Amino acid sequence: xxxxxxxxxxxxxxxxxxxxxxxxxxxxxxxxxxxxxxxxxxxxxxxxxxxxxxxxxxxxxxxxxxxxxxxxxxxxxxxxxxxxxxxxxxxxxxxxxxxxxxxxx
Amino acid sequence: xxxxxxxxxxxxxxxxxxxxxxxxxxxxxxxxxxxxxxxxxxxxxxxxxxxxxxxxxxxxxxxxxxxxxxxxxxxxxxxxxxxxxxxxxxxxxxx
Amino acid sequence: xxxxxxxxxxxxxxxxxxxxxxxxxxxxxxxxxxxxxxxxxxxxxxxxxxxxxxxxxxxxxxxxxxxxxxxxxxxxxxxxxxxxxxxxxxxxxxxxxxxxxxxxxxxxxxxxxxxxxxxxxxxxxxxxxxxxxxxxxxxxxx
Amino acid sequence: xxxxxxxxxxxxxxxxxxxxxxxxxxxxxxxxxxxxxxxxxxxxxxxxxxxxxxxxxxxxxxxxxxxxxxxxxxxxxxxxxxxxxxxxxxxxxxxxxxxxxxxxxxxxxxxxxxxxxxxxxxxxxxxxxxxxxxxxxxxxxxxxxxxxxxxxxxxxxxxxxxxxxxxxxxxxxxxxxxxxxxxxxxxxxxxxxxxxxxxxxxxxxxxxxxxxxxxxxxxxxxxxxxxxxxxxxxxxxxxxxxxxxxxxxxxxxxxxxxxxxxxxxxxxxxxxxxxxxxxxxxxxxxxxxxxxxxxxxxxxxxxxxxxxxxxxxxxxxxxxxxxxxxxxxxxxxxxxxxxxxxxxxxxxxxxxxxxxxxxxxxxxxx
Numbered sequence: 129x130x131x132x133x134x135x136x137x138x139x140x141x142x143x144x145x146x147x148x149x150x151x152x153x154x155x156x157x158x159x160x161x162x163x164x165x166x167x168x169x170x171x172x173x174x175x176x177x178x179x180x181x182x183x184x185x186x187x188x189x190x191x192x193x194x195x196x197x198x199x200x201x202x203x204x205x206x207x208x209x210x211x212x213x214x215x216x217x218x219x220x221x222x223x224x225x226x227x228x229x230x231x232x233x
Numbered sequence: 234x235x236x237x238x239x240x241x242x243x244x245x246x247x248x249x250x251x252x253x254x255x256x257x258x259x260x261x262x263x264x265x266x267x268x269x270x271x272x273x274x275x276x277x278x279x280x281x282x283x284x285x286x287x288x289x290x291x292x293x294x295x296x297x298x299x300x301x302x303x304x305x306x307x308x309x310x311x312x313x314x315x316x317x318x319x320x321x322x323x324x325x326x327x328x
Numbered sequence: 329x330x331x332x333x334x335x336x337x338x339x340x341x342x343x344x345x346x347x348x349x350x351x352x353x354x355x356x357x358x359x360x361x362x363x364x365x366x367x368x369x370x371x372x373x374x375x376x377x378x379x380x381x382x383x384x385x386x387x388x389x390x391x392x393x394x395x396x397x398x399x400x401x402x403x404x405x406x407x408x409x410x411x412x413x414x415x416x417x418x419x420x421x422x423x424x425x426x427x428x429x430x431x432x433x434x435x436x437x438x439x440x441x442x443x444x445x446x447x448x449x450x451x452x453x454x455x456x457x458x459x460x461x462x463x464x465x466x467x468x469x470x
Numbered sequence: 471x472x473x474x475x476x477x478x479x480x481x482x483x484x485x486x487x488x489x490x491x492x493x494x495x496x497x498x499x500x501x502x503x504x505x506x507x508x509x510x511x512x513x514x515x516x517x518x519x520x521x522x523x524x525x526x527x528x529x530x531x532x533x534x535x536x537x538x539x540x541x542x543x544x545x546x547x548x549x550x551x552x553x554x555x556x557x558x559x560x561x562x563x564x565x566x567x568x569x570x571x572x573x574x575x576x577x578x579x580x581x582x583x584x585x586x587x588x589x590x591x592x593x594x595x596x597x598x599x600x601x602x603x604x605x606x607x608x609x610x611x612x613x614x615x616x617x618x619x620x621x622x623x624x625x626x627x628x629x630x631x632x633x634x635x636x637x638x639x640x641x642x643x644x645x646x647x648x649x650x651x652x653x654x655x656x657x658x659x660x661x662x663x664x665x666x667x668x669x670x671x672x673x674x675x676x677x678x679x680x681x682x683x684x685x686x687x688x689x690x691x692x693x694x695x696x697x698x699x700x701x702x703x704x705x706x707x708x709x710x711x712x713x714x715x716x717x718x719x720x721x722x723x724x725x726x727x728x729x730x731x732x733x734x735x736x737x738x739x740x741x742x743x744x745x746x747x748x749x750x751x752x753x754x755x756x757x758x759x760x761x762x763x764x765x766x767x768x769x770x771x772x773x774x775x776x777x778x779x780x781x782x783x784x785x786x787x788x789x790x791x792x793x794x795x796x797x798x799x800x801x802x803x804x805x806x807x808x809x810x811x812x813x814x815x816x817x818x819x820x821x822x823x824x825x826x827x828x829x830x831x832x833x834x835x836x
Contacts, residue, residue, distance in 0.1 A: 131617040131643050135409045136444035136519050136533070140617055158616075160509070165616035173601040173620075173688050180247040184687045186601025187620065188244070188282070190608025192507070193589055195277040195313065196244055196599075206277060206313065210608070213509065240594045250594065282592050285723055285744070300738035304745065307730035309560030309567065312507070319471065319574045340661050342812030344773070345523035347531035363525050364812030383531050385521035386662030407642060408670070425671035443521070443533060462669040465641070 130169045146216035163209035163220055164190070164197050175199050175209060179225030199223050203230045242290070243283040245276020253287060257294045264288055264305040274305060277313060333376030333393035333401070337367050338423075338461075339386060351383035351441075381405055382442035391449075392457050400457035401434055403449040408465050411436060412448055419464040420452050427464065428456050471567070472575040476503055479786045480566055480579035482558050482728065485513020486772045487764025487779035488585030489541040494783030495583075496548035499792040503577065504545065505553045505568065511545075512538030513587060514607070515772060517614040519642075520635055524773040527805050534772060535614075561728040564759055581759040581786040584729055585779060588722035588743060588765035593627060597683030597692075606636040606719035613643040621715030625692050626650040627680055631771075633719030634663035640717075641670055648711050651678040651694050653701060660814075681708060683716050692716055722769045729766065732757055735832050741821045742768030748829040751803065752785035753778055756832050761786050768825070770818055777806040 133139050145156040148166055157166030164175070164187050173186040175197045188196040192211035201207040201220050205227025209220070238251030248271045256270035264287055267273055273287055274280030280287075284304060292299040337348065337357070346359040348367050356373035357380060359365050381389045381403060391403035402420075412418055412433045420431040431452035438446050452460055478501030481492045489511060492504040504511065518534025529537050545552070556570040565578045590605040597603065602621055606628065612618045624645050626637040629652030637647045650667065655677045657664050664674060681693040681703060696707035723744045730736070734747040735756040746768045753761045763782035764775035780802045788794040810819035 129619045129622070131613065131619060133409055134617070135407045135411075135642050137614070137617070138444075161616050161618075165612055165618045168612060168618045168620050175601070178247055183247075183599060184601055185244075185599060186604075186688065187608060187612075188592075188599075188604050189590060190605060190611045191589070192312065193278060194244065194282045196282075198277065208313070211507075236596075240596055241599050242594055244592075244599055281589065285591055286594050300740070304730075307727045309731060310569075311559050311727045311731075312557045312569070314557070314559060314569050314574070315572075318569055318572050338662075338665070341814070343523055343660055343662075343814060344525075344528075344809045344811060345530060346525050347521075350526055351531070362808055362811040364808075364815065385523050385531055386660065387666050388662040409642075409644070421669060421671070423665060423669060425669050441531075443536075445521075465670055 129171065146214065148214055149217070149219045151221055157214040159216065160213045163199070163201065163207075163212050163214055163218070166214050167209065167220075174222060176223035177225070198227075200227045205229060242286050243271070243273035243276060243280075245278050245282075246272045246274075248273040248283075250290065253290055254294065257291060262291060262295050264291065264302065267291065268305050280305065333391050333403070334371055334374050335369055335376065335380055336390045336392050337369055337380075337388065338390065339367055339384075339388045342366060343386075345385060347383045347385060348380040348389060351379045353377065353379065377439075378403060378447050379439050381447055382439040382445050387445075390461060394454050394457055398454045399451055400454040401449050401451050402457055402460045403447050404462050406436075406446045406448045406462070407444065410466060411446060412463060418450060420450055420456060420460040421462050421464055422459045423461050425462075425464075428452070428460055431460065431463070472573075473578065474575060475578040476501060476580070478502055478579060479581045479583060479790065480505060480577055481583045481585060482566065483513065483585035483587055483764070483766075484508070484511025484552070485585060485587050485764060485775065486515050486537070486541075487587075487775040487782070488513070488583070489538070489545060490776045490779030491583045491585055491761075491763050491783035491786070492550045493541060493545045493548055494780045495787040495792075496545065496550045498784065498787040498794050500787040500790060502550045503553060503579070504550050505556045505558055505566070507555065507557045509555055511542055511552060511554065517610050518772065519614050519639060522773055523771075524809060528773045528776065528809065530773075537772075558728060561732045563732065563757070580790040581761065583761040583763060583782045583786055584726075584766055585762070585764045585775075585782075586725045586728060586766045588769050589725045590718065591721040591723055593680070593718050593720045595680050595682060597685070597689070600683055600685050600689045601687065602685065602689030602714055603683055603716045603718070606632050606717040609715070609717045610636045610639060613639060613645075619643060619645055621689075621713070622646060623648055623713045624715040624717055625680070625694070625711060625713045626717050626719060628652060628719030628721070629654070629657035629659055629664070629674060629676065630719060630721065631659040631663055632722070633717070634659040634667060636717060636719060637667050637672060638663065638670070641667065641672070645715075647672045648713055649673040649675055651680060652676045653679050653697060679703065680716065689714055689716055722765065724766045724769060726766050729755060729760070729762060732760060734760065735829075737825060737828050739768060739821050739825065741817050742770070746825060748825055748832055750829050751781075751826050752799070753782035754785060754789075756829060759786070759789055768818070768822065771809075774806060774809050777802055777809065781806065
């Protein structure tokens with residue numbers, strides 16, 4: 129959920145929204161915000177499932193240290209979504225395990 | 234309910250508290266040894282999240298002070314990076 | 329006894345902080361050196377301007393004004409949305425957030441330099457003036 | 471890898487300590503490069519929307535993010551070169567290995583100031599890996615910087631200043647905070663911060679802990695319980711709360727990876743968050759021309775980080791030959807000492823003196 133108004137920071141200033149594809153669905157994100165922020169704005173909190181137990185994971189540290197929020201972005205796996213800025217037209221997919229590189233078979 | 238042993242300590246390699254306790258009982262009483270025994274701290278984040286938790290467990294199990302537990306070696310890179318980025322060489326030399 | 333609006337400082341710990349001292353145009357608040365000293369209010373000097381209420385980073389200063397008719401006004405810093413409007417009926421709360429009953433919003437303003445922090449003044453029975461330190465937030469369900 | 475050498479100072483980390491270090495050194499005539507991994511510098515200041523404590527000299531009463539804005543524009547005016555979105559991935563002697571976007575190169579400087587801050591501690595309990603369990607600092611970043619709520623109903627774990635402040639800021643952003651749990655029988659944070667959230671109706675449970683978070687694909691509920699003097703849960707005291715978010719504010723650890731790699735000597739100081747690089751009162755480590763400032767040198771507060779940054783900036787500038795009046799050192803030391811007084815500051819002052827003593831011992835031996 130986006131915070132449209134804030135007692136100290138005021139109303140959300142106008143932003144440039146760009147489309148982002150998440151598991152095939154289009155969502156609208158602020159250009160340059162971290163991918164994870166765009167997902168949280170839509171209540172999407174699952175980033176990946178783990179390789180051993182298949183357990184769900186999402187944002188944990190929020191500063192690019194813990195790598196729990198990694199997803200596959202434009203075909204590249206293990207991208208830290210909490211520190212990777214949104215660009216228009218990015219394709220983000222929920223990652224399973226360690227993910228797959230484009231030329232992996 | 235999940236038991237204490239099932240708690241995930243190393244989030245990347247999915248190493249549980251039970252596995253770490255077993256490693257300590259088997260003689261892995263330093264962070265370095267626990268790492269080699271269990272892979273805790275060898276995942277994508279390189280132990281950045283579990284390092285302190287493991288030191289606490291070792292301290293508790295071995296009766297040592299946390300101040301005496303020497304952390305495992307910190308090695309580059311301090312952030313995940315691709316090997317391709319290290320190969321690139323397209324900057325001006327010496328400005 | 330003269331009754332007028334006066335600051336009430338609820339700053340119980342020795343923390344390194346003195347904006348209340350520098351904010352007061354009357355030199356009524358003394359922290360001194362070191363800046364971990366707790367603030368001391370000279371009640372005779374305090375004019376009830378509220379600049380210290382807005383300046384306190386800990387939101388720990390209030391103003392209390394006991395009127396002659398068993399009514400009182402309490403002023404506190406407020407940083408939530410929606411903002412209460414003058415005339416609104418609100419629920420006054422104590423330091424633990426527990427309801428003390430209804431109160432009327434008398435005023436809402438922002439002193440110079442408050443940078444977003446509003447001061448809200450509510451009117452309520454004088455017996456509650458020593459307890460009332462805020463109002464229930466509209467979205468609060470407990 | 472391409473190389474660049476800098477006749478000057480490289481500062482790693484653009485938070486309060488790094489910005490102040492860069493600004494101070496540049497104002498004394500040093501060429502300064504400030505490296506920060508984020509698109510914009512400012513570090514934790516950028517999400518600190520509360521007013522700072524301290525005195526006028528420490529910018530008390532000013533909201534953290536405004537201090538960041540001021541420092542960044544002052545740095546630009548003073549000629550500091552900013553390398554944004556640049557990650558320092560290793561350090562040896564005075565040479566940094568850097569990754570700027572996708573380009574790796576190394577940067578050799580005459581002096582290095584490490585101002586890399588701290589990272590949040592994790593807490594392990596059943597369910598702690600579920601989406602919705604996150605660092606309090608992570609939640610604060612999303613709420614105050616990106617203006618997105620990570621959840622609607624939050625349990626805060628930890629009654630230090632971070633937990634209390636972030637709980638308040640979550641309320642300001644429109645989330646509900648169902649309570650704050652703290653394992654100790656008292657709060658380690660300031661009472662004025664606790665008072666703000668209590669007035670807002672948030673219960674604070676001391677001598678309580680989190681037993682388990684549960685949920686299918688994300689957190690849906692959390693069970694807390696009272697604990698005894700040995701931190702064991704008291705049977706029958708469990709209560710389950712419907713929440714979608716659990717924030718962990720259980721302390722910070724100095725982020726000193728680069729100092730370890732470079733070979734700085736360390737000591738363990740629990741009161742400052744763990745292992746800290748030994749440093750002089752001029753913030754020099756056991757390696758010549760390598761300085762530290764802010765939370766990497768022991769977790770304190772943004773106000774102390776600013777002053778340590780100023781001291782490191784002065785010392786590094788002096789070390790590379792810039793004229794620095796001794797009176798400026800004394801003034802900065804005095805401002806710093808004034809922040810480390812009272813019941814909260816005394817212990818930090820004591821531990822810092824111990825670190826300086828150990829640093830001096832190391833120097834004698836070597």
